[in-house]
Structures are given as C-alpha cells and as structure tokens.
Amino acid sequence: MATPSNKLDIPLQRCPDLYIKVCTPKGRGVYATKTIPAKTVIDVCPVLVLGVEENKSHIEHTSLFHYTYNWPITDFDGNKQVAQAVILGLGSMFNHSTQDQNVVWERDPERLIITYRALRDIPVGEELCISYGSHLTFKDADAPVAPPPEEELEMFNQIQFD
Amino acid sequence: MATPSNKLDIPLQRCPDLYIKVCTPKGRGVYATKTIPAKTVIDVCPVLVLGVEENKSHIEHTSLFHYTYNWPITDFDGNKQVAQAVILGLGSMFNHSTQDQNVVWERDPERLIITYRALRDIPVGEELCISYGSHLTFKDADAPVAPPPEEELEMFNQIQFD
Numbered sequence: 001m002a003t004p005s006n007k008l009d010i011p012l013q014r015c016p017d018l019y020i021k022v023c024t025p026k027g028r029g030v031y032a033t034k035t036i037p038a039k040t041v042i043d044v045c046p047v048l049v050l051g052v053e054e055n056k057s058h059i060e061h062t063s064l065f066h067y068t069y070n071w072p073i074t075d076f077d078g079n080k081q082v083a084q085a086v087i088l089g090l091g092s093m094f095n096h097s098t099q100d101q102n103v104v105w106e107r108d109p110e111r112l113i114i115t116y117r118a119l120r121d122i123p124v125g126e127e128l129c130i131s132y133g134s135h136l137t138f139k140d141a142d143a144p145v146a147p148p149p150e151e152e153l154e155m156f157n158q159i160q161f162d
Numbered sequence: 163m164a165t166p167s168n169k170l171d172i173p174l175q176r177c178p179d180l181y182i183k184v185c186t187p188k189g190r191g192v193y194a195t196k197t198i199p200a201k202t203v204i205d206v207c208p209v210l211v212l213g214v215e216e217n218k219s220h221i222e223h224t225s226l227f228h229y230t231y232n233w234p235i236t237d238f239d240g241n242k243q244v245a246q247a248v249i250l251g252l253g254s255m256f257n258h259s260t261q262d263q264n265v266v267w268e269r270d271p272e273r274l275i276i277t278y279r280a281l282r283d284i285p286v287g288e289e290l291c292i293s294y295g296s297h298l299t300f301k302d303a304d305a306p307v308a309p310p311p312e313e314e315l316e317m318f319n320q321i322q323f324d
C-alpha cells in the first residue's frame with residue numbers, strides 16, 4: 001500500500017519552491033522562491049468537470065467562469081463535446097501572459113488531472129504564467145499579435161519535452 | 163525576492179507523501195504513501211470566495227455546491243455573513259469521515275487560504291479524511307451520534323497544536 005498500485009492512481013507532485021503574492025497588479029499570483037529548472041513539474045491538479053448544461057445555465061453567469069478551463073468529454077451518444085472544468089490547485093491561480101509564459105500544461109482526461117511544467121528555467125522572484133488561449137475572458141494587454149488558434153495553442157501547451 | 167517579504171504573502175506548503183486513488187467506494191480520495199506525523203502541514207490551499215447572491219442564484223444549483231466550504235465575510239455595511247468558497251487544492255478532494263477524521267483545517271479569511279494539518283499520525287496507506295460539519299450535503303453513514311453543532315466543530319477543526 002506504500003505506493004500507488006493502480007495505473008489510474010495519481011502521485012501528487014508539487015514544486016516546493018513557490019509562494020502566492022497577494023498584492024500584484026493582476027491580483028494574486030504564483031512566484032518562484034528559488035530558480036526552477038526547465039521541465040520541472042510545477043503542480044499536478046485534480047479537476048472537477050462540470051456538466052455542459054449546468055455550466056451554460058449557471059456557471060457562466062458567475063465569477064467562477066473566469067477560472068474554468070475547456071475540458072474534452074464524450075457524451076452518452078459518443079459525441080465529443082467541450083465542457084468546463086474547475087482546476088483544484090495552482091492551475092486556478094496562475095495569471096495569463098502571452099509574452100512571459102513560462103509554464104505549460106497538459107490535460108489527462110482519463111485521470112481527471114492537469115499537469116503543469118516549467119517551459120524554461122524560471123529565475124527566483126519571477127511570476128509563473130500560463131497562456132489561457134481561447135478561454136481568455138478579458139482583453140489581452142500584452143499580446144504582440146493576435147493569439148494563435150486554439151488548436152495551435154493546445155499543441156504548444158501540450159509540448160513534449162523528451 | 164527569494165522569499166516572501168510581505169506578511170500577506172503565502173509560502174505554499176504541501177506534504178509530498180500523498181496520492182489520489184481514483185476508484186474507491188467514495189469516488190476519488192487522498193491517501194498517504196508514507197507515514198505522516200501528527201501536526202504535519204498537509205496542504206495550504208488558496209480559496210475563491212463566491213458572492214452570496216451568485217451562490218444562491220447559481221452555484222447552489224450545480225454539482226460544485228457539494229465541494230464548497232462556508233466562508234465568513236463582512237459586507238459593505240459591516241455585517242457578518244456566511245458566503246461559500248471553492249477550495250483550490252486538496253481540500254476539495256478529501257472525503258468526509260466522522261469516525262476516521264485524521265485531518266483538521268483552519269481558515270485564514272484575511273489571506274484567503276485554508277491550511278490542512280494531520281490531526282494524528284497517519285499510517286501509510288490510510289485515507290486522509292476531514293469533517294465537513296454543517297456543510298454536509300449527504301447522509302453521514304458513519305456518524306455514531308448526531309454531528310456536533312457547527313460552532314463546536316469549528317473549534318475542533320481549528321484546534322491549536324501548540
């Protein structure tokens with residue numbers, strides 16, 4: 001029983017060199033207390049997938065909608081749909097940056113987790129930022145050009161390091 | 163910049179000896195991969211506080227309501243109210259147990275976090291469980307007696323170790 005024995009079981013990994021800064025121009029943000037090497041696992045976050053209907057009827061009308069991620073599901077008829085998921089971890093705390101993105105993420109729909117990794121070396125004191133992609137619910141102040149289409153962004157976020 | 167300099171800033175602590183078991187009678191649950199000594203910080207979770215009105219109009223009608231915690235707020239007129247908060251971390255993954263509770267939690271309304279600590283030594287392979295208190299949204303199968311009133315429970319969860 002010491003270690004997970006089922007392939008679906010999920011070892012929780014979290015980089016220990018992080019803190020939340022409360023007062024920033026973007027609100028709360030996650031920062032590095034030590035240099036974090038490229039490819040380091042930053043956080044493994046379980047997710048809570050919301051129903052398509054409850055999302056449309058309710059969640060979209062609340063402040064929580066700014067925090068949810070697109071999440072692929074297959075309905076009872078075998079049709080692929082895009083639902084929304086609440087990320088139960090630092091994935092809901094990372095701010096957005098197109099120019100200074102230093103964290104990428106990868107969904108695991110089978111195990112209901114998202115894994116966040118350092119895209120490059122992250123120096124001490126730097127904020128950890130992701131790209132929200134097409135789920136951006138505000139004007140992107142630091143985008144130098146139009147953001148890439150969702151599929152291209154997905155591929156970028158799901159970059160394989162090895 | 164190496165360490166938080168503002169008293170409001172929050173060092174993120176997470177016990178590394180944890181995994182999520184996907185298939186249990188209660189659904190997903192958090193388990194210990196090593197013995198965790200009493201008083202160990204299990205997780206420091208940022209929270210997202212929902213508005214009282216949006217909670218009543220929307221969140222209460224969704225599956226998310228089973229995951230939210232009571233959260234004390236003071237409104238613009240200085241009146242104390244109980245809002246709901248989404249816990250962005252393992253606090254949303256711990257199952258409930260009255261008899262086998264081994265984790266306690268403490269809210270920090272100023273810094274918008276909840277800290278979870280081991281109530282006693284937690285042996286390898288044991289599930290980590292909290293008490294949901296008055297926010298229990300289902301019948302408590304393992305309660306030997308009526309659950310304690312919310313205030314008493316609050317005091318228990320906010321137990322001071324030292």
